[in-house]
Amino acid sequence: MAKRLLGALIFGSAVAMAALQTTSTWAKDVVRVRVAEYSTKTGPFFQGLAEKFNAANPDIEVKVEHLPWPEMQQQLVSDISAGTAPDISHMATRWMAGFAKDGALAPIESLMSPGFADTFVPTYLDLQKQEGHTWGLPIAASARGMFYNKKLLEKAGITNPPKTWDEAFEAAKKIDALGDDIYGMGMQGKDLDTEGYWFYSLWTHGGAIIGPDGKSGFASPEAVAATRNYLRFIEAKATQPGVTGSSREDLQNLFAAGKLGIVLSGPWLNAQMAEQGKDIDYGISQIPISTASATYGVTDTISILETSKVKPQAMKFLEYIFSKENRLEFGKLEGFVPVLKSESTEPFFTDNPKMAVFLEMGPVAKFAPLFPRWEEMADGLKSELAKIYAGEATPEAGLQAAAEKMNALLAEK
Amino acid sequence: MSAIDSSTPIRTARLRRSGTAQSNSLFALILVAPCLLLSVTVIGYPIFDVIRMSVFDVSRIGVVREFAGFGNFIKTFSDPVFVQACWQTLVWTVAVVGGTMLVSIPIALILNEEFYGRTIARTIVLLPWAISLAMTAVVWRYVVNGDFGTLNMTLSALGLPFDGYPWLADARMAFTLEILVGILVSVPFTVTILLGGLTSIPDTLYEASAMDGARALHSLRYITMPLLWPFMQIAIVLNVIYVFNSFPIIWIMTNGGPSNRTDILITYIYKQAFAFGKLGNAAAGSVIMFAMLLVFAVIYLYLTKARGARDDV
Numbered sequence: 001m002a003k004r005l006l007g008a009l010i011f012g013s014a015v016a017m018a019a020l021q022t023t024s025t026w027a028k029d030v031v032r033v034r035v036a037e038y039s040t041k042t043g044p045f046f047q048g049l050a051e052k053f054n055a056a057n058p059d060i061e062v063k064v065e066h067l068p069w070p071e072m073q074q075q076l077v078s079d080i081s082a083g084t085a086p087d088i089s090h091m092a093t094r095w096m097a098g099f100a101k102d103g104a105l106a107p108i109e110s111l112m113s114p115g116f117a118d119t120f121v122p123t124y125l126d127l128q129k130q131e132g133h134t135w136g137l138p139i140a141a142s143a144r145g146m147f148y149n150k151k152l153l154e155k156a157g158i159t160n161p162p163k164t165w166d167e168a169f170e171a172a173k174k175i176d177a178l179g180d181d182i183y184g185m186g187m188q189g190k191d192l193d194t195e196g197y198w199f200y201s202l203w204t205h206g207g208a209i210i211g212p213d214g215k216s217g218f219a220s221p222e223a224v225a226a227t228r229n230y231l232r233f234i235e236a237k238a239t240q241p242g243v244t245g246s247s248r249e250d251l252q253n254l255f256a257a258g259k260l261g262i263v264l265s266g267p268w269l270n271a272q273m274a275e276q277g278k279d280i281d282y283g284i285s286q287i288p289i290s291t292a293s294a295t296y297g298v299t300d301t302i303s304i305l306e307t308s309k310v311k312p313q314a315m316k317f318l319e320y321i322f323s324k325e326n327r328l329e330f331g332k333l334e335g336f337v338p339v340l341k342s343e344s345t346e347p348f349f350t351d352n353p354k355m356a357v358f359l360e361m362g363p364v365a366k367f368a369p370l371f372p373r374w375e376e377m378a379d380g381l382k383s384e385l386a387k388i389y390a391g392e393a394t395p396e397a398g399l400q401a402a403a404e405k406m407n408a409l410l411a412e413k
Numbered sequence: 414m415s416a417i418d419s420s421t422p423i424r425t426a427r428l429r430r431s432g433t434a435q436s437n438s439l440f441a442l443i444l445v446a447p448c449l450l451l452s453v454t455v456i457g458y459p460i461f462d463v464i465r466m467s468v469f470d471v472s473r474i475g476v477v478r479e480f481a482g483f484g485n486f487i488k489t490f491s492d493p494v495f496v497q498a499c500w501q502t503l504v505w506t507v508a509v510v511g512g513t514m515l516v517s518i519p520i521a522l523i524l525n526e527e528f529y530g531r532t533i534a535r536t537i538v539l540l541p542w543a544i545s546l547a548m549t550a551v552v553w554r555y556v557v558n559g560d561f562g563t564l565n566m567t568l569s570a571l572g573l574p575f576d577g578y579p580w581l582a583d584a585r586m587a588f589t590l591e592i593l594v595g596i597l598v599s600v601p602f603t604v605t606i607l608l609g610g611l612t613s614i615p616d617t618l619y620e621a622s623a624m625d626g627a628r629a630l631h632s633l634r635y636i637t638m639p640l641l642w643p644f645m646q647i648a649i650v651l652n653v654i655y656v657f658n659s660f661p662i663i664w665i666m667t668n669g670g671p672s673n674r675t676d677i678l679i680t681y682i683y684k685q686a687f688a689f690g691k692l693g694n695a696a697a698g699s700v701i702m703f704a705m706l707l708v709f710a711v712i713y714l715y716l717t718k719a720r721g722a723r724d725d726v
């Protein structure tokens with residue numbers, strides 16, 4: 001009798017526990033979040049946020065997965081087409097247009113709490129909007145500036161960091177003359193963001209990616225002048241050798257090793273310098289100008305996917321990420337420009353000489369256009385730029401080819 | 414499961430009609446049916462899907478829209494970068510496979526001789542095989558780095574003017590280096606096949622020819638080479654298939670640049686699919702590649718089948 005009772009008791013409690021287990025998992029809405037890594041700290045940061053969020057919201061369970069940037073695009077494309085996409089995904093803003101057009105993303109304007117949209121710096125949130133919908137939130141924003149090695153400038157007899165391209169050219173020549181393995185100005189000709197490096201010159205020469213006629217501005221007289229500006233550095237050998245073999249990382253590594261006088265880059269270089277270039281005394285100032293002041297602004301986006309079955313819960317987590325304190329912590333960790341109005345006044349950004357210039361340049365920041373076929377247009381430009389930098393094509397002919405490719409892609413839409 | 418169930422009625426019907434030999438082979442067929450079905454599904458479905466995508470308009474997220482006929486193929490062939498990549502694939506395959514054969518034959522001949530420390534030498538030759546292709550490519554990318562690479566460091570230490578020489582900046586130099594790395598990683602596999610071939614040549618042939626007064630060069634030319642030829646054929650065909658498809662070396666070292674001058678078909682297709690979101694074009698490119706590789710696969714099957722038949726006799 002006692003045995004039977006014990007058996008029943010065990011059975012009963014097992015059933016009860018199983019029931020409890022299933023109800024608790026059933027009751028929880030699982031939100032899968034995928035973030036790309038800016039550094040080794042990105043993944044743990046979002047995992048920490050998810051834990052805090054889960055503790056405060058017992059009915060939601062946020063699961064964070066993190067991937068390296070180079071794998072993001074391919075993984076996202078594969079997952080969406082296989083129907084296994086996460087609920088929330090991080091992406092480059094320039095991919096967003098294509099995903100939104102193909103119906104992979106959910107518009108979030110109706111999911112946001114009232115007043116939430118107003119907490120953002122309008123420039124950055126506006127970039128996430130297309131055809132009347134908001135397709136995501138600006139998870140990271142950066143402007144670019146001119147990094148210069150103070151010691152090399154001083155050795156070359158230059159007192160103030162160059163403000164114009166002509167000054168930069170003279171400075172680069174003098175720095176380059178300092179030694180065989182010291183180079184004047186870094187010039188990018190390979191891989192990610194090669195076109196971005198060219199935009200600095202394009203925009204500061206008054207050029208534009210899209211001309212007033214709505215067609216490509218790659219072959220405009222300003223664009224040719226901008227390209228000639230870079231070519232004179234290359235022809236005078238005032239850059240690192242082998243421009244077409246140098247990626248953004250290559251230039252940053254040279255700068256961190258104290259071999260490069262000037263390089264144009266973004267706030268993330270501060271983080272690299274803190275680790276690898278501790279003994280390098282460097283300053284950051286505005287991108288040299290010719291006719292106009294400008295910089296390249298880039299944002300990354302975090303979106304909710306159309307296939308998500310837990311969109312309101314996903315939005316709740318996004319709003320949690322974009323609270324002032326969480327954003328501030330993220331900004332300090334990764335060194336990005338503030339995207340919330342409340343963040344912009346924080347002393348961390350305004351009083352920090354290594355961050356202030358990126359804030360100052362915010363108002364003159366220009367952005368790459370949000371065309372679904374932009375990646376292909378940029379790739380065509382990149383390919384022609386490599387030919388021009390290598391001396392295999394004239395700026396006119398190369399840029400004309402890039403513009404024609406872009407116009408053909410624009411006409412295809 | 415379902416495969417067995419559905420074939421059971423046939424089996425019983427056949428059993429009634431014929432003898433044991435037939436029922437034995439039928440039973441064997443039933444036993445392999447699940448595996449066969451699995452293989453057809455796993456191998457066949459992706460091929461079917463790629464062919465389907467190649468004749469449809471496909472969105473970047475894989476939604477198959479309207480039928481496009483040969484539209485994707487026409488677009489692919491009219492892209493000058495595709496044509497350029499085709500030529501470069503040809504150069505890449507011929508150079509890597511040719512180079513591999515030229516390097517591997519002497520190595521295999523040497524390793525086939527008895528000498529002190531042969532096992533160690535064989536292990537060293539096979540070692541690159543043990544390292545992943547991607548890792549090898551990453552290492553070589555660092556080695557040839559202009560400012561921090563060990564290659565330039567070594568050359569400068571020898572007094573040669575290579576300080577800061579940018580190896581990957583020039584397309585021709587970059588492609589040559591990639592081909593050399595390609596040869597390096599293909600040698601172990603090829604040497605293994607050739608060594609197998611060399612071991613299968615009976616020593617008596619050499620002894621007999623030596624008695625007839627043949628010198629080493631003669632026996633190499635008239636005995637070793639002809640008897641090694643079938644193995645060389647297989648090594649060539651298999652290498653063509655592997656090298657033609659090889660992605661990591663080029664992707665990691667140059668990403669197909671500068672100016673697409675080191676792009677081969679597989680890197681071109683990857684960019685079409687995952688950077689530009691043109692899955693239809695990528696599928697069309699894949700079908701073209703598949704057709705080219707199929708030719709080599711058939712040649713391989715023909716070669717191995719011919720050999721098998723000869724062995725049977």
